[in-house]
Amino acid sequence: MTALIETQNLTFHYQNTEKNLLEAVTISFEEGTFTALLGSNGSGKSTLLKQFNGLLTPNEGAVFVLGNKTSEHENWLTIRQNVGLVFQNPENQIVSTIVEEDVAFALENLGVKRETIRQRVNEALQMVDMYDYRLHPPYKLSGGQKQRVAIASILAMRPRCILFDEATSMLDPQGRAEILAIIRRLNKEYGVTIIMITHLMEEVIDADRILILDKGTVVYDDSPYTVFQHVAAIEKLGLTVPVVTKLADRLKQKGIHLSEQTLLTKEDFAEAIKQYMEGHHGTIEN
Amino acid sequence: MALLRTENVDFIYSKGTPFEKKALSHVTFSLEKNEFVGIVGTTGSGKSTFIKLLNGLLAPKKGAVYFNEQNIWSKGYDLRALRFAVGISFQYPEHQIFSDTVKEDIAYGLKNQGVPENLWQDKIMEVLKIVGLDETYLELSPFQLSGGEIRRVALASIMVMRPQVLILDEPTAGLDPVGRDTIYTALKQYQKETESTILVVSHNMDDVAEYADSLLVMSAGQILAQGTPAEVFSKTEELTAAGLAVPEITQLLHHLKLSGLPIQDSLFRIEDAAQELANFLNEVKKDE
Numbered sequence: 388m389t390a391l392i393e394t395q396n397l398t399f400h401y402q403n404t405e406k407n408l409l410e411a412v413t414i415s416f417e418e419g420t421f422t423a424l425l426g427s428n429g430s431g432k433s434t435l436l437k438q439f440n441g442l443l444t445p446n447e448g449a450v451f452v453l454g455n456k457t458s459e460h461e462n463w464l465t466i467r468q469n470v471g472l473v474f475q476n477p478e479n480q481i482v483s484t485i486v487e488e489d490v491a492f493a494l495e496n497l498g499v500k501r502e503t504i505r506q507r508v509n510e511a512l513q514m515v516d517m518y519d520y521r522l523h524p525p526y527k528l529s530g531g532q533k534q535r536v537a538i539a540s541i542l543a544m545r546p547r548c549i550l551f552d553e554a555t556s557m558l559d560p561q562g563r564a565e566i567l568a569i570i571r572r573l574n575k576e577y578g579v580t581i582i583m584i585t586h587l588m589e590e591v592i593d594a595d596r597i598l599i600l601d602k603g604t605v606v607y608d609d610s611p612y613t614v615f616q617h618v619a620a621i622e623k624l625g626l627t628v629p630v631v632t633k634l635a636d637r638l639k640q641k642g643i644h645l646s647e648q649t650l651l652t653k654e655d656f657a658e659a660i661k662q663y664m665e666g667h668h669g670t671i672e673n
Numbered sequence: 674m675a676l677l678r679t680e681n682v683d684f685i686y687s688k689g690t691p692f693e694k695k696a697l698s699h700v701t702f703s704l705e706k707n708e709f710v711g712i713v714g715t716t717g718s719g720k721s722t723f724i725k726l727l728n729g730l731l732a733p734k735k736g737a738v739y740f741n742e743q744n745i746w747s748k749g750y751d752l753r754a755l756r757f758a759v760g761i762s763f764q765y766p767e768h769q770i771f772s773d774t775v776k777e778d779i780a781y782g783l784k785n786q787g788v789p790e791n792l793w794q795d796k797i798m799e800v801l802k803i804v805g806l807d808e809t810y811l812e813l814s815p816f817q818l819s820g821g822e823i824r825r826v827a828l829a830s831i832m833v834m835r836p837q838v839l840i841l842d843e844p845t846a847g848l849d850p851v852g853r854d855t856i857y858t859a860l861k862q863y864q865k866e867t868e869s870t871i872l873v874v875s876h877n878m879d880d881v882a883e884y885a886d887s888l889l890v891m892s893a894g895q896i897l898a899q900g901t902p903a904e905v906f907s908k909t910e911e912l913t914a915a916g917l918a919v920p921e922i923t924q925l926l927h928h929l930k931l932s933g934l935p936i937q938d939s940l941f942r943i944e945d946a947a948q949e950l951a952n953f954l955n956e957v958k959k960d961e
Contacts, residue, residue, distance in 0.1 A: 428821040561715055586849050633943055634943060634950070637947035641951040643954050667958050
């Protein structure tokens, strides 16, 4: 089976510098998976993400999207249709004065038939719960709503994968929750492959795979429960771990070992405390 | 005596048109010298409008703004001097950077202030150090820098003017944890060294809780809560209802308390929470 995205010994540096920002990265992504890509500022994670849809191409090694090599011009259209990218700042991604025109923009550029455009635009706006706003001017929308329009514009292309580069970092908690719910839904209900860069740990615990990049190489690649066992090592990379995981770690340092398993969610933590207390014949009095 | 305060201010956008929108109502707030205050609120809560009132970028429709007890909208008041005294760094630092080199960008404010050119170098080096950059950055183009570095340059550009009050809108959005810590540590150090007053607007409760002396919570153009972080976070339900997230650690403690654990749930530092839980669990062990 061909992987959706595959890199082979991907090495990259910008033209005016010699320092490699990515160093022999070999990874692949299967269709339908949800990956969180982490790393400190300057670790190369945004640079790597841009390789996945050919916005950047390797100096050495290769990247393939559905078997198409990203360094070959004639593959770009196929690649960009299949792999969409959502950036941090929604302001920079909106081009039209009416929401639905914005969503239709790329399809119009491709010369897609009118009826098909109409149908795809409506469908995309419904997927992000913005259909009721289709005739609104984007400047009147909240940050979260603008970001949803940006996602709809990509969905209208029916991509198999969407890359998110800190797509929630400019939003308030409510906007962030909206976007995260949509990302989850795209993955679970529509099977869209997700690769997401974020610094927010509460967004990471939903992923089925965590990739951590440091100085242009992959240093961790596993499930959240496995990766976040390494609290001290991850903190050393300038990253953080989910709050629950960190608290369990601090308690362990105080001699209280809650669980053998890595704890990620509030529910995990509450359950571990309950079991710990039962183990010590304590009960919770309500 | 408050350094900067507002008394019952109202602000309405596009007043008298069909687009009229009330952004602030009855906001009374005061800032003391050398305080570090965090302003939190959802998008549309009026935070950004509010900070623009503080240095006279916007004029209140009702109420008054005082700097050193002088009404900034009284006749003959020197608003230009006020804008040097109360400096604002806006949310998207990449929008306020326009020079060819980092050095020119930082020097721009000094030039405007009329600071003699022979003093620039020392002043620039001083702020560069505070924000954690070294002199190799001076000749780089700001557009070559990473997001985190651009933020630091933007911050240095405001700091170099030595405003008495430094106002920052979302200074750490998009930064990694180390980047956030660097910026906040720099701000704390700057506050201490220069005895300046700092106001930080943020969505991130975790950050402001850790560094601010007090918090101002805004919702729908009004003040929802005000006080020390612990006082504010004891109101988890009200904050959540207003669409704000309390720090994650507070959320977790609150969750545990609701499930029946007799613990204090307004803590927001991980070490404090670990201690609280350890104390409780050790009691349980002892009872065996």
